[in-house]
Amino acid sequence: MKHSTRLMTGVAAFAAVALALTGCSPGGTTDEDVAAPTTDPGTAETTDLTPVTLQLQWFAQAQFGGYYAALDQGYYKDEGLDVTLQEGGADIVPQDALVSGDADYAISWVPKVLGSIQQGANITSVAQIFERSGTLQVSFKDKNLTSAADLKGHTVGSWGYGNEWEIFAGLQQAKVGIDDVTMVTQGFDMLGLLQGDIDAAQAMTYNEYAQVLETINPDTGKLYQPEDLNVIDWNKEGSGMLQDSIWADADKLASDPAYQETTVKFLKASIKGWIYVMNDPQASADIVTAAGSTLGTSHQLWMANEVNKLIWPSTNGIGITDDAAWARTVDIALKTANDTGATILTEAPPATAHTNEYVQKALDELIAEGVDVKGTGYTPIDVVLNEGGN
Amino acid sequence: MTQGQTPTTQLMAVLPGDDPTTASRARPSSGGTGNLRRVILGALGVVGIAVFWELYKFLGPEKGWAIGTTIILPRTNDMSMPHVWTMFERLFQPLTGAANSKMMWEAVVDASAFSLYVAAVGWIIGVSVGFLLAVLMQRFRTAQSAVLPWVILSQTVPLIAIAPLVRRWGSQIEFGSFVWENWMSVALIASYLAFFPVSIGALQGLNSPETAHVELFRSYGVGWWKTLIRLRIPASIPYLIPALKLAAANAVIGTIVAEVSIGLKGGIGRTVIEFAGAAGGDPGKPWAPIFGAIAIGLIAAGIVSVFALFLRRFMRQETNS
Numbered sequence: 020m021k022h023s024t025r026l027m028t029g030v031a032a033f034a035a036v037a038l039a040l041t042g043c044s045p046g047g048t049t050d051e052d053v054a055a056p057t058t059d060p061g062t063a064e065t066t067d068l069t070p071v072t073l074q075l076q077w078f079a080q081a082q083f084g085g086y087y088a089a090l091d092q093g094y095y096k097d098e099g100l101d102v103t104l105q106e107g108g109a110d111i112v113p114q115d116a117l118v119s120g121d122a123d124y125a126i127s128w129v130p131k132v133l134g135s136i137q138q139g140a141n142i143t144s145v146a147q148i149f150e151r152s153g154t155l156q157v158s159f160k161d162k163n164l165t166s167a168a169d170l171k172g173h174t175v176g177s178w179g180y181g182n183e184w185e186i187f188a189g190l191q192q193a194k195v196g197i198d199d200v201t202m203v204t205q206g207f208d209m210l211g212l213l214q215g216d217i218d219a220a221q222a223m224t225y226n227e228y229a230q231v232l233e234t235i236n237p238d239t240g241k242l243y244q245p246e247d248l249n250v251i252d253w254n255k256e257g258s259g260m261l262q263d264s265i266w267a268d269a270d271k272l273a274s275d276p277a278y279q280e281t282t283v284k285f286l287k288a289s290i291k292g293w294i295y296v297m298n299d300p301q302a303s304a305d306i307v308t309a310a311g312s313t314l315g316t317s318h319q320l321w322m323a324n325e326v327n328k329l330i331w332p333s334t335n336g337i338g339i340t341d342d343a344a345w346a347r348t349v350d351i352a353l354k355t356a357n358d359t360g361a362t363i364l365t366e367a368p369p370a371t372a373h374t375n376e377y378v379q380k381a382l383d384e385l386i387a388e389g390v391d392v393k394g395t396g397y398t399p400i401d402v403v404l405n406e407g408g409n
Numbered sequence: 410m411t412q413g414q415t416p417t418t419q420l421m422a423v424l425p426g427d428d429p430t431t432a433s434r435a436r437p438s439s440g441g442t443g444n445l446r447r448v449i450l451g452a453l454g455v456v457g458i459a460v461f462w463e464l465y466k467f468l469g470p471e472k473g474w475a476i477g478t479t480i481i482l483p484r485t486n487d488m489s490m491p492h493v494w495t496m497f498e499r500l501f502q503p504l505t506g507a508a509n510s511k512m513m514w515e516a517v518v519d520a521s522a523f524s525l526y527v528a529a530v531g532w533i534i535g536v537s538v539g540f541l542l543a544v545l546m547q548r549f550r551t552a553q554s555a556v557l558p559w560v561i562l563s564q565t566v567p568l569i570a571i572a573p574l575v576r577r578w579g580s581q582i583e584f585g586s587f588v589w590e591n592w593m594s595v596a597l598i599a600s601y602l603a604f605f606p607v608s609i610g611a612l613q614g615l616n617s618p619e620t621a622h623v624e625l626f627r628s629y630g631v632g633w634w635k636t637l638i639r640l641r642i643p644a645s646i647p648y649l650i651p652a653l654k655l656a657a658a659n660a661v662i663g664t665i666v667a668e669v670s671i672g673l674k675g676g677i678g679r680t681v682i683e684f685a686g687a688a689g690g691d692p693g694k695p696w697a698p699i700f701g702a703i704a705i706g707l708i709a710a711g712i713v714s715v716f717a718l719f720l721r722r723f724m725r726q727e728t729n730s
Binding site: 064077078106107109110111112115116119120121206207208209210214227229230233234235242262308311313314315316317319354357405406407408409 | 481484486488489496503504505506507516569572573576577578581669671672673674679680681682684685686687688689691694695704
């Protein structure tokens with residue numbers, strides 16, 4: 020009897036611990052997803068807010084600065100929206116989160132989504148936020164790699180997972196076969212380039228390129244300078260593809276007037292957020308850092324500034340998908356084969372894959388309010404990167 | 410119960426922690442000095458790794474050593490292998506350089522505590538489910554035939570495939586004031602890895618009593634329930650303890666991997682990924698969360714060892730020979 024009582028006490032204690040642990044959440048979860056600060060319950064406006072979830076492509080960083088600024092500045096609330104920015108992760112595919120109803124909108128690159136659409140995902144690009152591609156191939160000056168044609172016979176880095184198509188398209192246009200280069204999968208850092216394993220490494224202007232410029236050059240004892248590097252800009256090579264775009268559920272857009280209305284409001288507030296970033300990159304970088312990004316402060320500011328360059332000045336008004344750019348992206352998706360011979364698309368995407376209808380409405384409202392949606396007067400700032408981005 | 414010692418010691422050898430035989434030997438006579446010796450040896454081990462690291466960095470080839478293009482020995486430059494003191498110095502510098510930035514060590518401690526908490530929840534769920542499954546399988550032979558293959562198959566499903574699914578299903582759960590949060594998905598994934606060793610270990614343990622003992626109980630007309638409490642569970646403890654330690658290790662790994670996978674903010678797994686990009690410009694930064702991950706593993710193993718000491722009181726030793 021003695022033993023079984025003891026055992027039962029043990030089981031009971033164990034159960035108590037279990038209850039205690041499951042009952043309370045670990046500290047820090049409250050800021051897990053950044054939601055708009057709620058005002059006093061009971062006021063009329065909070066009860067009317069429409070909940071909206073935006074699935075980001077990655078963690079909080081200045082790449083998504085416009086959405087964080089819109090949240091922080093209350094632009095979403097002004098439109099009657101209670102927006103939650105859902106951060107991404109290594110295995111989170113934004114368009115899948117959208118299709119499964121886990122999010123109302125998602126940020127993703129067009130070439131990454133086109134494949135999903137062909138496989139049956141019924142989603143629509145409602146705003147093309149980034150007009151230009153931010154992808155570069157970065158190499159050291161002594162390699163003398165300034166165009167896609169120069170890559171022949173060299174080791175070329177890419178992250179893969181749909182990030183490689185601009186490279187393949189650029190090579191194909193320059194008549195360089197995929198077998199003529201050695202493709203290497205890159206990690207999250209730029210050590211492959213810095214240590215000489217990769218001749219031309221893939222880099223986003225706003226992130227990995229800065230990582231190189233935050234590193235001490237052992238030859239000079241100072242940070243690497245842009246003069247030490249050559250970059251191949253896929254926009255200039257003619258194989259740039261459309262990147263950060265806002266995607267919406269096409270079925271709901273077709274059938275649900277409330278969702279259509281929410282889409283216009285969401286785009287309008289998001290665009291106001293991006294205009295805020297254009298006007299004050301420092302403040303927007305601080306907003307993202309306050310939202311939990313752990314990037315160094317000079318790196319964050321660099322990212323805000325470089326992202327601005329991808330958006331501003333905007334040819335047709337921010338968010339409008341340029342027909343020629345869309346056609347080029349689709350054309351590359353149809354005609355570029357990767358190392359296994361596969362293409363992103365085997366047939367042209369349906370007409371529902373993109374629309375300017377909602378973003379045009381949002382822009383019209385903003386223009387009526389006297390807002391400059393093209394950023395005609397935009398000039399980038401000069402950002403001094405510090406060692407390690409700090 | 411002698412046959413109980415074999416699997417225990419075998420599994421113990423795989424895990425960090427105390428061996429039951431040495432522990433019971435040390436306890437009655439010289440517990441204090443024995444513990445002190447172990448602590449010193451443990452500390453020496455840590456120092457030894459640091460010395461080995463620096464020694465290799467000093468003597469090893471700068472550009473590493475490769476066969477063809479496959480690097481066999483790592484490079485020794487400051488980016489690939491920063492000095493041990495660079496890593497420690499970094500811990501005592503601010504995280505980002507923003508005015509109100511936390512110190513690196515604070516950020517690592519916070520993230521580690523978060524992950525440890527999630528792992529603990531995962532461990533408790535996993536151990537409970539694993540043990541209940543074992544009891545079920547012990548009781549009903551049909552259940553064993555039906556469930557055991559699935560238990561084993563469950564571990565062959567890659568974590569990266571189930572993690573986004575769990576998050577998605579979780580986000581659809583909402584009843585009353587209860588809202589499923591992302592950390593719960595991570596805890597669930599941790600429990601998915603943790604239940605396996607417990608269900609297998611406990612099943613083996615519950616079946617371990619000798620036939621003679623089981624038949625003795627039966628001849629006295631003792632029911633299944635009492636036999637479970639008095640005979641089978643005490644007999645299962647030597648099998649259960651290593652299983653609990655394995656479950657703790659699995660829960661920690663599951664938590665860290667699932668954090669990376671679904672991008673859960675606040676834990677050590679995501680911190681590892683977030684800091685990885687700084688390897689070139691700030692070589693000490695990516696190592697800071699790795700120290701945190703090691704600390705979580707050690708603390709989890711320590712907690713389970715204490716729990717195991719408590720459990721061992723219910724173990725019945727037939728003889729003291």
